[in-house]
Amino acid sequence: MGSLIKSWVESANSAETPFPLNNLPFGRYFDGAVKTPCTAIGDDILDLRAVEKTGLLTVGRGDFFQHAGGVNAFMEAGPETWSAVRAALTKLLSESNFEKREALSACLRPMNETRMAMPFDVSEFTDFYAGRHHATNVGTMFRGAENALPPNWLHIPIGYNGRASSVVVSGSDVRRPWGQLKSPDHDVPAFLPSRRFDFELEMGAVVGMPSDGPISVTEADAAIFGYVLLNDWSARDIQAWEYQPLGPFQAKATATTISPWIVTAEALDPFRVDTPAREFALLDHLKDAGPMLYDIELDVTLSPKNGAPTTVTRTNYREMYYSAAQQLAHHTTSGCPMRTGDLLGSGTISGPEKSARGSMLELSWGGKEPLTLDNGETRAFLEDGDTLTLSGAARGDGFTIGFGPCAGTLLPALNEPYAV
Numbered sequence: 001m002g003s004l005i006k007s008w009v010e011s012a013n014s015a016e017t018p019f020p021l022n023n024l025p026f027g028r029y030f031d032g033a034v035k036t037p038c039t040a041i042g043d044d045i046l047d048l049r050a051v052e053k054t055g056l057l058t059v060g061r062g063d064f065f066q067h068a069g070g071v072n073a074f075m076e077a078g079p080e081t082w083s084a085v086r087a088a089l090t091k092l093l094s095e096s097n098f099e100k101r102e103a104l105s106a107c108l109r110p111m112n113e114t115r116m117a118m119p120f121d122v123s124e125f126t127d128f129y130a131g132r133h134h135a136t137n138v139g140t141m142f143r144g145a146e147n148a149l150p151p152n153w154l155h156i157p158i159g160y161n162g163r164a165s166s167v168v169v170s171g172s173d174v175r176r177p178w179g180q181l182k183s184p185d186h187d188v189p190a191f192l193p194s195r196r197f198d199f200e201l202e203m204g205a206v207v208g209m210p211s212d213g214p215i216s217v218t219e220a221d222a223a224i225f226g227y228v229l230l231n232d233w234s235a236r237d238i239q240a241w242e243y244q245p246l247g248p249f250q251a252k253a254t255a256t257t258i259s260p261w262i263v264t265a266e267a268l269d270p271f272r273v274d275t276p277a278r279e280f281a282l283l284d285h286l287k288d289a290g291p292m293l294y295d296i297e298l299d300v301t302l303s304p305k306n307g308a309p310t311t312v313t314r315t316n317y318r319e320m321y322y323s324a325a326q327q328l329a330h331h332t333t334s335g336c337p338m339r340t341g342d343l344l345g346s347g348t349i350s351g352p353e354k355s356a357r358g359s360m361l362e363l364s365w366g367g368k369e370p371l372t373l374d375n376g377e378t379r380a381f382l383e384d385g386d387t388l389t390l391s392g393a394a395r396g397d398g399f400t401i402g403f404g405p406c407a408g409t410l411l412p413a414l415n416e417p418y419a420v
């Protein structure tokens, strides 16, 4: 697990801070209107553009972070550069470094006074369906317990090509969509605001190294720069009507919220765990090649418009059946090129217990068993004004690796979606 690496930034030395020196995630904050690459240390962010300007960060090109596309440029530089920059930042911020503290202090900004931008430019977004408990729960509701898992599910990571254009950073509001719905009680569909709007608790893997052609699971693992928290907002009623035979489309296109920080695979390395035991051996191109999941505790809170947050889900990323490396390797089997900044959603992460279900669809069992919130209100699906917040933490010996919140508030549907 390692132990806390102490920093001269005092707030980074508590066991609870999500951003000790062991973490050093990458993101961008708004310096005025400019998206500026930065890292987090304790209660502060460190402006990496400013650090480069001091001449103290000369690893790699030494000018990665001078422009808004800097995080993507840095990711494209590859694992050796990732490690070298991380090592250089660790040295500069460590308790034992007494040089240039004043110059570095001038690059710190209080995190609570900064507004975070999207941490990187998303090239494309693919979403998977790799949580066994989630797939089993949803399959049981739709097809019965006997046919819960489709016959392909234990052999390939199921996924679909989603939209990069609607991936938004934590804190962005989400508008309840209109869509075509068909209730089982009616013969004809209707165009209405979604009545079964939902969240999905997921992790997103961020591709750093591009590829052009099939890559192995080991190569895929090395190509992943890091991970974000991801909420795949989903309109269940739109999904139920549209999904056959090509899968989700408008049901998933409204918004996908991600956390403001990419936590690097290197920071998460001490928390690697194996995928679960399998009843069918995977084909060679998907075979496990070492521990490639991570022990990351996850939870979701639902805050009603006028009420305190209720924790509705507690689970762990290690519940997944396929690792992001297996998903990425599978993605390339067709020869599909992958780009720096490609985002791969894990699929909804549900655990075996009821309290570990990662969506309202499962928590309320299709709306039949509404949840009771701490303020006495009930929820089958989300209501206007609800704020959903995803949190994640990998816990080491006296330190925590966090992601920052992944939050979004649901706004009411437009009165009329079109000017008529």
Ligand code: CA
Pocket (backbone or CB within 6 Å): 127, 128, 200, 202, 232, 345, 347, 348
């Ligand atoms: Ca999903």
